[in-house]
Amino acid sequence: MRSLRHWTFQAAEKILEKIDGKIPQKGYVLFETGYGPSGLPHIGTFGEVARVTMVQKAFEMISGGIKTKLICFSDDMDGMRKIPDTIKERAHEYLQYIGKPLTAIPDPFDKHESFANNMNARLRAFLDEFGFEYEFKSATECYKNGTFNSMLIKVMEKYDEIMNVMLPTLRDERQKTYSPFLPICQKTGRVLNVSIIDMDIEKGTISYMDEDGERCETSVFNGGCKLQWKPDFGMRWAAFDVDFEIYGKDHLVNGKIYSQICSILGGKPPYQIFFELFLDEEGKKISKSKGNGMTIDEWLDCAPQETLRFFIHATPQKAKKLHIGIIPKCVDEYITLLNQYNDEQDQRIKMESPLFSAHCGNVPNFKIDVTYSLLLHLAFACGSETVEVIWKYILKMPNAPKRGEIAFFDKMVSGAVNYFLKYEKPRRILREPTNAELVAFRLLINKLSIQSEQSPQELQNLVYSVAQECNMDVKEWFCAIYETLFGSVNGPRFGSFIALYGIQETIKLIKNRCFKE
Numbered sequence: 001m002r003s004l005r006h007w008t009f010q011a012a013e014k015i016l017e018k019i020d021g022k023i024p025q026k027g028y029v030l031f032e033t034g035y036g037p038s039g040l041p042h043i044g045t046f047g048e049v050a051r052v053t054m055v056q057k058a059f060e061m062i063s064g065g066i067k068t069k070l071i072c073f074s075d076d077m078d079g080m081r082k083i084p085d086t087i088k089e090r091a092h093e094y095l096q097y098i099g100k101p102l103t104a105i106p107d108p109f110d111k112h113e114s115f116a117n118n119m120n121a122r123l124r125a126f127l128d129e130f131g132f133e134y135e136f137k138s139a140t141e142c143y144k145n146g147t148f149n150s151m152l153i154k155v156m157e158k159y160d161e162i163m164n165v166m167l168p169t170l171r172d173e174r175q176k177t178y179s180p181f182l183p184i185c186q187k188t189g190r191v192l193n194v195s196i197i198d199m200d201i202e203k204g205t206i207s208y209m210d211e212d213g214e215r216c217e218t219s220v221f222n223g224g225c226k227l228q229w230k231p232d233f234g235m236r237w238a239a240f241d242v243d244f245e246i247y248g249k250d251h252l253v254n255g256k257i258y259s260q261i262c263s264i265l266g267g268k269p270p271y272q273i274f275f276e277l278f279l280d281e282e283g284k285k286i287s288k289s290k291g292n293g294m295t296i297d298e299w300l301d302c303a304p305q306e307t308l309r310f311f312i313h314a315t316p317q318k319a320k321k322l323h324i325g326i327i328p329k330c331v332d333e334y335i336t337l338l339n340q341y342n343d344e345q346d347q348r349i350k351m352e353s354p355l356f357s358a359h360c361g362n363v364p365n366f367k368i369d370v371t372y373s374l375l376l377h378l379a380f381a382c383g384s385e386t387v388e389v390i391w392k393y394i395l396k397m398p399n400a401p402k403r404g405e406i407a408f409f410d411k412m413v414s415g416a417v418n419y420f421l422k423y424e425k426p427r428r429i430l431r432e433p434t435n436a437e438l439v440a441f442r443l444l445i446n447k448l449s450i451q452s453e454q455s456p457q458e459l460q461n462l463v464y465s466v467a468q469e470c471n472m473d474v475k476e477w478f479c480a481i482y483e484t485l486f487g488s489v490n491g492p493r494f495g496s497f498i499a500l501y502g503i504q505e506t507i508k509l510i511k512n513r514c515f516k517e
Contacts, residue, residue, distance in 0.1 A: 006357035007316060008051075011273055012059035015244050018271045019066075024243065028067040031056045032242045032270070034233075036075045037102055037119030039084040043322055044248075044278040046126050046296050047312040051275060052246050053132055054313060057360035059244075070134040071240060072127065076116035077101045077139040077226045079182075079191035099190035101226075103140040116140070126296050130305060139232075144223035151239045152220045154265045155180060155231065156201045162231060165260045169230075180231040181206055183218050191226065233258040238267025245270045248277050275316035294322055302419040303327050303372070304411040306364065307334045313358035324423055331372035331412065339367045366406050369399050374492035374500060375416035376424055381486070381501055381509050385421065387414050393500055428487030433514050437480045440470045441514045448503050459503075460495025485513050 019029060033052045035045055049072055056068050079099045083091045087108040097105040102116035112118040116138075124136055142148050155162060159180070167175050179196040183206065190211075197215070198207035206225065207217045218224045227235055237245070237258065247255075252274045259269035299308050302324070311330050314320075334355075341353045341363055350356060355363045375390065382389055390413055394400045401409045433441060444466045451462070467477035482491040491497070498506045 005352065006058070006354065007273075008054045008058040008313075008357045009062065011055045011244070011271070012062055014271045015055075015059055016063055018243065021063075023066055024241065026241055028069045029059065029063070029243045030069050030071065030240060030270075031059075031244045032071045032073060032236075032240065033246060034073045034075060034236075035123060036078065037116045037123070038078070038080065039119070040086050040295065041119060041123040041126060043294055043296055043299060043308070043312070045123060046130075046308075047275075047278070048246060048248075049127055049132060049134065050130070050309060050312045051316055052244070053134075054357060054360060055244060055246070058357065061361060070132070071137055071242075072123075072134045073137045073139065073236065074116065074120050074123075075139050075229070075232075076103045076120060077143055077191075077223075078229070080105055080115070099188075099192075101140060101184070101189075101191060103138070104189055130309075139226070140223070143226055146222055148235065148239055149221045151235045151265060152225070152227075153201070153204060154238075155227065155235060156199060156204070156206075156220065158264050159199065161264045162261055165257060165264070166228075166230065169257065178228075179206075179208075180228050181220060181225045182228060183208055183216070183225045184223065185210055186216065186218065187212075230254055230257050231261050234261025234267075234269075235265060237262040237270055238265040241267065242270040245272050247272070247274055249274050250277065273317075276319040278322035279319055294324060298324060299327065300415075302415040302422075303331050304408045304415065306359070306408060307331050310334045310337075310355065310358050313354060324419075327419060328372050328376060331415075335368045335371060338364065339369075342367050364408060366401075366408070368401070368406075368409055368412070370394065370397070370409075370500070371492050371496075372412060372416055373490075374496055375413060376420050377486050377488070377491050377497055378501060379417055379420040380424065380428060380488075381497075381505075387417050390417060393502070396502065397500055424488075430485075430487045430513060431483050433480060433484045436470070436472070437484065438514060440466050440472060440477060440480070441484075441510050443470060445507050445510055448498070448507050451503055454499070454503075456493065456496040456499040458495070459498045460493055463494050463498075485509060 015029065031052050033048045035041075035048065052070060056070055060066075060068055078101065080097055080102055082098070083094050087094065090108050094105070094108065102119075103114045105115040107113065107115055107118045109118055112121055120136070120138065127134060162180050163178075166178060166180065170178055177193075177195040179194070181196060183192050183194070184190070185192050187210065192208070192210065194208045194210070196206050196208055199205070204221050205217050205219050207215060210216050226232065233254070234257070236242070255272050255274070259272075262269045296308070307327075307330055310333075311326075337353060337355050341350055341355050342365060344350050353363070378390060378393060382393070391403055394413065395402070403410060444463065447462055447466065451459075454462070463481075464474060467474045478494065479489065481494055482488050501509070
């Protein structure tokens with residue numbers, strides 16, 4: 001397959017170069033992504049797995065049949081550093097668990113064995129719903145069942161080399177107490193960030209002073225210790241022989257450190273790329289512990305899952321705001337690209353579409369002539385509280401899909417109604433038209449009154465003609481339409497709206513909004 005410009009295929013080509021185009025000794029190419037279950041999974045969390053999968057599928061397309069595998073790794077043995085905002089109402093109960101591994105903390109939602117198990121289950125449910133093929137691995141299980149034992153003994157053997165990598169990256173005060181090993185306190189069960197005073201490689205034990213000042217000795221094996229997060233990253237790469245990892249920009253500065261530690265432990269660092277972090281509506285970084293990210297359920301309640309995949313795929317190395325208000329624009333962009341893709345006859349051009357990469361080559365084969373924005377304005381115009389009302393209007397359109405014909409469109413219609421009722425209706429405010437605008441609306445009514453069935457484009461031209469005859473700026477005229485009739489600053493092509501809503505219904509709408517008696 002010829003080289004494609006999409007970032008997924010560019011990354012796939014780099015992975016192929018890394019393995020010299022040959023099947024690795026383990027028999028497959030390993031893709032990995034990590035996840036910290038410190039709070040409710042959000043779309044950013046889901047996006048990490050989705051993006052890795054997109055690169056994985058791109059690699060499969062260009063590699064000539066080399067097998068692949070995806071690991072989703074949960075850092076669930078980390079100590080809880082603070083109470084997540086998502087359970088702040090129970091903060092007084094959970095203060096006692098600060099510092100304990102996330103898998104050793106009770107589930108505040110009383111559904112699973114631990115806090116981490118609940119978060120892990122939520123993430124896996126999301127991934128399963130989208131049909132991702134992956135192997136889930138828990139840090140707690142890997143440490144406790146001995147998966148990492150052989151690497152942990154190497155960390156002891158290469159202790160000085162690892163310290164030589166880590167110490168220059170730390171503040172002077174931190175250098176005095178730093179150790180790559182974090183023992184699990186045998187008294188409290190907390191993850192201890194303490195200096196190591198002795199180490200016995202033959203026995204596989206370390207000694208340290210606990211929080212009470214008492215000297216303790218513990219095995220580094222089978223869950224007696226875990227590693228600091230930076231050495232842990234590199235150790236995991238070496239342990240699993242990871243070939244590709246994608247991580248957030250906040251890890252970018254540490255990528256070199258992870259790679260150095262992986263090499264020290266005898267591994268070959270994976271090819272790595274980073275993605276920019278998602279921001280909330282105020283431009284702040286989305287955080288699992290703060291709970292300021294939009295959930296996958298919130299997106300899927302308002303739009304088809306294909307549009308979420310498209311949003312996740314686009315420009316990963318550019319920071320993007322992620323909040324409910326982006327959905328209408330995203331859906332309409334998706335529809336535009338989908339229609340263009342399915343109109344295109346040249347397969348080479350089709351492969352350059354971002355949808356080809358986002359859908360891993362399996363782009364839906366249908367066209368949609370109704371925009372999400374149009375559905376929102378229709379819902380507002382008819383005061384719709386139900387999907388059934390919207391479908392009555394859609395069925396009038398000759399080219400619109402029938403209900404049940406295209407699952408994407410069915411979901412788009414129901415999602416638009418949900419979005420309108422939850423987020424649009426409460427904030428839309430109609431403004432009164434000016435005297436000049438009233439003249440234009442009266443002329444529009446007169447023109448529509450003598451029309452029979454017209455195409456959306458013919459109706460759009462008619463609306464344009466009103467601005468010309470009234471010596472109005474076209475942009476200002478359409479703004480007046482949207483603000484006066486719909487309470488929004490922009491909207492769909494008004495000719496398309498008239499065709500969908502109906503000429504007589506549009507006349508009534510204008511009269512009700514502008515010429516109340």
